[in-house]
Amino acid sequence: MNQPFITKEKIRFQHVDYAGIVFYPRFLEMLNCLVEDWFEEALDRPFSKMHTTNGIPTVDLKVQFKKAARLGEILTKKLWVKNIGGASLLCGFRFEDEQGNTCLEGEVTLVNVAFSEEKNAMKAAPFTEEMKTKILKYLV
Amino acid sequence: MNQPFITKEKIRFQHVDYAGIVFYPRFLEMLNCLVEDWFEEALDRPFSKMHTTNGIPTVDLKVQFKKAARLGEILTKKLWVKNIGGASLLCGFRFEDEQGNTCLEGEVTLVNVAFSEEKNAMKAAPFTEEMKTKILKYLV
Amino acid sequence: MNQPFITKEKIRFQHVDYAGIVFYPRFLEMLNCLVEDWFEEALDRPFSKMHTTNGIPTVDLKVQFKKAARLGEILTKKLWVKNIGGASLLCGFRFEDEQGNTCLEGEVTLVNVAFSEEKNAMKAAPFTEEMKTKILKYLV
Amino acid sequence: MNQPFITKEKIRFQHVDYAGIVFYPRFLEMLNCLVEDWFEEALDRPFSKMHTTNGIPTVDLKVQFKKAARLGEILTKKLWVKNIGGASLLCGFRFEDEQGNTCLEGEVTLVNVAFSEEKNAMKAAPFTEEMKTKILKYLV
Numbered sequence: 131m132n133q134p135f136i137t138k139e140k141i142r143f144q145h146v147d148y149a150g151i152v153f154y155p156r157f158l159e160m161l162n163c164l165v166e167d168w169f170e171e172a173l174d175r176p177f178s179k180m181h182t183t184n185g186i187p188t189v190d191l192k193v194q195f196k197k198a199a200r201l202g203e204i205l206t207k208k209l210w211v212k213n214i215g216g217a218s219l220l221c222g223f224r225f226e227d228e229q230g231n232t233c234l235e236g237e238v239t240l241v242n243v244a245f246s247e248e249k250n251a252m253k254a255a256p257f258t259e260e261m262k263t264k265i266l267k268y269l270v
Numbered sequence: 271m272n273q274p275f276i277t278k279e280k281i282r283f284q285h286v287d288y289a290g291i292v293f294y295p296r297f298l299e300m301l302n303c304l305v306e307d308w309f310e311e312a313l314d315r316p317f318s319k320m321h322t323t324n325g326i327p328t329v330d331l332k333v334q335f336k337k338a339a340r341l342g343e344i345l346t347k348k349l350w351v352k353n354i355g356g357a358s359l360l361c362g363f364r365f366e367d368e369q370g371n372t373c374l375e376g377e378v379t380l381v382n383v384a385f386s387e388e389k390n391a392m393k394a395a396p397f398t399e400e401m402k403t404k405i406l407k408y409l410v
Numbered sequence: 411m412n413q414p415f416i417t418k419e420k421i422r423f424q425h426v427d428y429a430g431i432v433f434y435p436r437f438l439e440m441l442n443c444l445v446e447d448w449f450e451e452a453l454d455r456p457f458s459k460m461h462t463t464n465g466i467p468t469v470d471l472k473v474q475f476k477k478a479a480r481l482g483e484i485l486t487k488k489l490w491v492k493n494i495g496g497a498s499l500l501c502g503f504r505f506e507d508e509q510g511n512t513c514l515e516g517e518v519t520l521v522n523v524a525f526s527e528e529k530n531a532m533k534a535a536p537f538t539e540e541m542k543t544k545i546l547k548y549l550v
Numbered sequence: 551m552n553q554p555f556i557t558k559e560k561i562r563f564q565h566v567d568y569a570g571i572v573f574y575p576r577f578l579e580m581l582n583c584l585v586e587d588w589f590e591e592a593l594d595r596p597f598s599k600m601h602t603t604n605g606i607p608t609v610d611l612k613v614q615f616k617k618a619a620r621l622g623e624i625l626t627k628k629l630w631v632k633n634i635g636g637a638s639l640l641c642g643f644r645f646e647d648e649q650g651n652t653c654l655e656g657e658v659t660l661v662n663v664a665f666s667e668e669k670n671a672m673k674a675a676p677f678t679e680e681m682k683t684k685i686l687k688y689l690v
Contacts, residue, residue, distance in 0.1 A: 144435070155295045194330050286567070318482025467571070
């Protein structure tokens, strides 16, 4: 039975809005960090190496925000693979508070792309077999 | 025939990532600005007045990112109402570049809430009839 | 008598913190937008053209935050040149509220740089005479 | 001999700009996190408790940006006290890369304030003796 990739993130002053709860675009920054950590720690493909030639832009995103998160809370962020295509990846995710309540959950589609020389064009690039093998360890 | 609410926004240096395209959480900040402008300019309910006692948190979001947007581009942002409930609102949105191509589109569900005295609790609050009338002008 | 470069910016929901006032790193984003607008509108050097080969990183910043700014306020942002070196530029700036009160003021040093081919190195590049002439119109 | 307060922060995709280096307002977010951690971990005054009644707005900031920081680098952030007044605090700070090079350094003045009931006013509030004692442990 495969397991999701898991990290934690603390709600910071910079994340919250006037109402004292996380401003939702900040949650998407946290989601991007989750993907970034997964690529670096689990898939051996750190963004710092990858981003001169390749990228994994987000092409589709669905999120349900279920519970507000407040300053000082530590969220557990979970990511898993729902489906893998030639050059694309459908991931599920869920952020939970310290009591195990779901703050948000959803799914995100990422596409593996290669940049052309001038960095003004990009095209879908299939995952290598090695990469696919690593990704499939998170298929839940 | 009703029309969508429309504003424009220019892609700034702070919006783009290492690949020179808009980092997607910045698109969601632009979406939040679109909702903010709509509430202020079309619904006579500026966030600056509203946010001590009320809010309209986003509870559901679906976005398809279709075309990268680059530094200096001016996007046309469109918002319209797809459905209105007692205290909730389903809106469609689309961001287009100067050639009319869709950069992103999707739908967002907002809930009208009232904060309790200590701002540590919030509960759904039905829209007034006056508010509903204004909102319905954007039902497309 | 030279005049400063002037633009306006409205305080948005995304700019304010839990206390309902602008979170100060957002003021620096607004300052960066001011520099960006000045380069595009007054110096004919839009960031969208410049940033594949050149940049103007900030090397020194001094700011006094004098008055909190709140959601919905429209700030007037002023920028002027205090000194110009071979490849560097010392600018003064001030943000004022609608009553003319100073919210923040300070000075910022920018350096004109050229990126090397791999974008992993940058070195100071002197301003052209044409560029200097345009810049000097804002020497106050 | 007193020691500075020290934390680490990794440079994330969301921090870097088109040139692949940290966009400087993101450095100020990192500085705010450093102050936030110091208040929580060293001064027993977590922002999550403090911010309904009190705040510590930044009133003066001086920064020299000395070396660009890139995606994936882990910075060591140091903060220390240079001077303490009745309700204000002058702190020095320095961010260093993994080789010990200074990326940025400067000083920041914070003021301890109390919010009035409606959160629309704030006034300077002297530090308690207990708080002063804790702060003075970081006087370098």
